[in-house]
Amino acid sequence: MDLRKLILVLTLLGALVPFANTFYASYTVQRQQLMDTTLDGNYAYANKLAKSTEDFLQASQLQLAYTAQLLAMKMDDVAKLEEEAARLRMMSKSFNSITIFDATGKVLATSPETLGLQGRVLGSEAVMTALREKRPLISAPYQSATGNFIVFINHPVVSASGRYLGAVGGAIYLQKENILDRLLGQHFYVDGSYLFVVDKQKRIIYHPDPRRVGDFVQHNVVVDRVAAGQSGKGATVNSQGVRMLAGYAPVTSTGWGIVAQRPEAATLAPLTQLMQSTLYRALPATILTLILILWSARLISRPLRLLADGARKMEDPSSAKDIGSVKSWYFESRELKKALLIGIDAFHKSFTKLREDTATDPLTKLGNRRRLDETLADFESQATPFSVISIDIDHFKKVNDSHGHAAGDAALQQLAQRMREACRAYDVPLRVGGEEFLILLPSTTLATAAQVAERLRRTVEEMRIPKVGTITISLGVANWPQSSFEVQAVLKAADEMLYASKRGGRNRVSVHQREVGVSS
Structure with a gap:
């Protein structure tokens, strides 16, 4: 060579x-590391929601059991039965409808009364099983007499002597607004993440897209496992051919399975x-x-x-x-x-x-959570007092849903620009979540920070965004060490003030006042 x-x-x-x-x-x-973190997060979230769903079902059965005790002495009084059915539906908000029927399956009372079932003899598999087994049951999803795709939860009504008198049941309408929407509908990301629920037959009983409810899922290893009662995490391919990172967990009492997943590409x-x-x-x-x-x-x-x-x-x-x-x-x-x-x-x-x-958010070019941690560590090590402004865009999900994610991204970028303009050279503007932002203001009093927050709020309220129009923001302000001697507690205080602004009607600034224990 x-x-x-x-x-x-x-x-x-x-x-x-x-x-x-x-x-x-x-x-x-x-x-x-990214894949493991996503899988672990989805697995933990699926387990949490499975536990919440299990707790809801148990609570619903207890509500029905208590009502069944009250009905044992009223089965001959239709007015009392209708009153009790209406009370149970309106009080718990757990069911879309309530039905009380006797030992032959004849409907004695319903809520709402618009169902038009009074006097009819029900012949659904769920009712027939309840009459046959005479015990508390949660049915598999089925098509009801009124045309709704439902899950029926019932409890027997038994006399003091032990004679079976009938049952009281609550229906959850799977293709309409229901308790599963409230339990599970908070899981949403703009990057394609979502969760869904299947029963033992791998039929979808909850999905962010209501049109998918009732479909059967085929050739999905994650669904196969959770339908068999297993919990865990793994990669799979969804019905659109997208490779997903999923976590899954069963709801033991019903055999349902909850799957939380995020696209691998995202x-x-x-x-x-x-x-x-x-x-x-x-x-x-x-x-x-x-x-x-x-x-x-x-x-x-x-x-x-x-x-x-x-x-x-x-x-x-x-x-x-x-x-x-x-x-x-x-x-x-x-x-x-x-x-x-x-x-x-x-x-x-x-x-x-x-x-x-x-340490930089790629969309807004603001600092991210890594920059937040570095800055707070510097402030704490140098004992630098600072104020925090916590910011959240009001009704941001409506912007994405109504105008598309591109318009939502434009709104985020314009808000970031207004934040930079409102900051001094040594202030630190950050994006810490989807529509969640922070500004760290070193050596700044609570009053001055509140003025900066109010000025930013007005500026954002007045700006115009193509296709979107206007947006508003809610803000919370706190100070270290005035609000708390713990740095992380100050961030929490600012976040609490942000939610106080949300509860107060949005498009406002709330300031943490530690001395008197109130916010303004």
């Missing part, structure tokens, strides 16, 4: 291989963008260095060996100093030394920019 080829090989081994290996290892580790999108940005910034300097090395390889001797040694440890912060100490006594080696120093500088600048990007 001649010297020129040897120098090329050494340069490739010393510069490109460590870079590529670091690049690949970083991508692999972060990719797995999970990995930030990492892909980050690695592409790093590669684009690093490759030009690396390619330039290789070209210069090939051009000067014929005339390089000992100085080249020293430069090659330095190139092999390009990622080492001390490599620039080592290469700078090489005595290049001819033109070619001096130029190569310059090129290597430029490449090393560009390499380190790229990774510095990479670290900066990880």
Whole structure:
């Protein structure tokens, strides 16, 4: 092997291989971490909702059991039965309708009365099973006599002597607004995440898209497992062919299964963008260095060996100093030394920019939660008093639903611009969630922060957004150490004030006042 080829090989081994290996290892580790975090989060959320659903079903059965005791002495009084049915439906809000029927299946009372079932003998499988088994039951989903796709929960009515008198039951209409919507309908993200519920037959009984209710899910390993009573997490492909990261858990008493899932592409999108940005910034300097090395390889001797040694440890912060100490006594080696120093500088600048990007929200260019943690750590270590403004866009979901996510993104970007304009050079504006923002104001009193918040609120109220029109924001203000001696408690106080603004009608500022224990 001649010297020129040897120098090329050494340069490739010393510069490109460590870079590529670091690049690949970083991508692999972060990719797995993102997927594991998403799977764990979805699994925990599915378990939580399964427990909540189980608790609701048990509570509903207790409500029916108590009502059944009251009805045992009233089964001959239709007026009392209708009164009790209406009371149970309106008091609990757990059921879309209530039905009381006797031991033959004849309907004695319903709520609402518009069902028109009084006097009819019910022949549904759920009612027939209740009459046959004479015990508390939760039915499989079925089509009712009124045309509704429902789940029926019933409890027997038994006389003091133990004689079976009939049953009282509550129906949940799966294709209309129901208790499952209230329990499960809070899980929504603009990145395609959603959850759904299936029964033992893998039939959908809850879905964000009501049109899917009643469909059977086929060829989905996650649904197969949860329908079999298993809980866990894993990757799957949904009915639209999208690869999803899912967590799942069963509702034991009914055999239902809850699946929470997020698109794998949405999970990995930030990492892909980050690695592409790093590669684009690093490759030009690396390619330039290789070209210069090939051009000067014929005339390089000992100085080249020293430069090659330095190139092999390009990622080492001390490599620039080592290469700078090489005595290049001819033109070619001096130029190569310059090129290597430029490449090393560009390499380190790229990774510095990479670290900066990880603390910046890609949509609004504001700081993210990592920047929040770094800033709070600095304030706390230097004992710097500061104020916090917590910001949330009012009714932001309606913006996305009515105008599309592109319009929602434009609204977020314009709000971010107004925040930057309202801040001083040393204030720190942040985006910490979908439509949730913070501003940290060092060495700022609570009163001054409240003025900044009010000024920002008015500015946002007056701005116009293409397609969307106007938006408003609710704000909460707190101060450290005035609101609390704990930094995290100050953030919580600002968040509580934000929700006070929401409860107070939105489009307002609430300020935490620790001394008197009230907010304004």
